[in-house]
Amino acid sequence: MANFRPALIVVDLQEDFCPPNGSLAVTNGRDIVTLINKLLASPFVVRIATKDWHPQDHISFAINHQGKKPFEDIITIVNPLNESETNDSRLWPVHCIQGSPGAELIPELHASQLDLVLEKGTDPRVEMYSPFYDPFTSPRVYDSGLTKILKDKQVTDVYVVGLAADYCVKNAAIDAAKEGFKTYLVEECTRAVDPSAWPECKREIETSGAKIVSMDGPEVSRLMTAQ
Template sequence: MSGQFRPALIVVDLQEDFCPPNGSLAVPSGRDVIPVISTLLSLPFVLKIATRDWHPPDHVSFAANHAGKQPYTDAVTIVNPHNPAETYESRLWPVHCVQGTPGAELVPELPAASLDRVIDKGTDPRVEMYSPFYDPFVAPRVCDSGLAAALRDARVTHVYVVGLAADYCVRYAALDAVREGFETYLVEEGTRAVDAAGWPECRKGIEAAGVKVVGMEAPEVQRLRAATGV
């Protein structure tokens, strides 16, 4: 990849249910990222992808589907349906982004015409899938969205990640992009965290894994701007 620069933009889960004022799982100040993301969408990425949580009503991440469990405070053990020995703990959430509901739609302020494609995730009711690439299971994996293949098909070398929320789906999108071999940048003004107080520590972990957290004035973004004069 040395010398090549074929950048892609991944806009993670910029959906009504994750945004104030009416989202069922609204990320604080989540709507404030829209102008930044709109600016990025005007820049010359070779591929611009939005992702959506697209859950069935019986999704395992909804506290309402677990007797006596509360959103935000309780967790659930998720078992690999193909390998019961593989499990992980996952936080429970309010019902959100149910397939076909208004809350699952991308926010109308997003310039959707600038997108090359939309990829849905979290469609299997049995599995929590923060990352838009695939679920956390490995032996075997349960869900693969095809995102990595789409990036490779477009010969992408660098991935820029924005959207909601910084400490969950954006985080795992960036971590998996690095894992897949892409030079990866998380544009900080283009995201917000569910737990804002914990973001600085979360950011350290993301950077330690090889993701570069940058700002809109950073050279990595200016490189894109220079191509258009924006």
């Protein structure tokens, strides 16, 4: 269909986010890979995986803040280019260090079908859940170039899957919609760090204009019949 040019974004399906050994393992995070591989076999214009790719001194690591604990503590991050702009962010265990085994995509993922692997979270000064850009705007600190990649491919629709539902996947879907793409988050293909927070996250995602869909829904079925 000439007016349907879909892209797939597989968010952070990395060892550190998956059981049994991930330092920030999402419960049942590994279980989504079979369905994601099924999607990868569909006729997308472009298939992109993202990876958290943090330096050791990343601001999101609790160990880099004296007396702070992962999961429990929240800090205020100041835009390094504009001290009047701030963002509150949760602190995490050390995860997805550049070049480490924990930063690798899980081997079950059919990575040979990917067209691009995009690394994010490389600037130690800012948190970056979204694969598009950091949360600051005045000015933005880091832009991955993902919007340009998708627009250069004349993508119309973006399908988002991966980990974790309530953080990076949520922000990927929200920003894809913000950039003007018809955006679908495939619910069976994600898991949340905090499942109790997922209903509120779903409302936030849908308010942004993105749509939460099912593997057996028409939005996914359409992929199977796209030419």
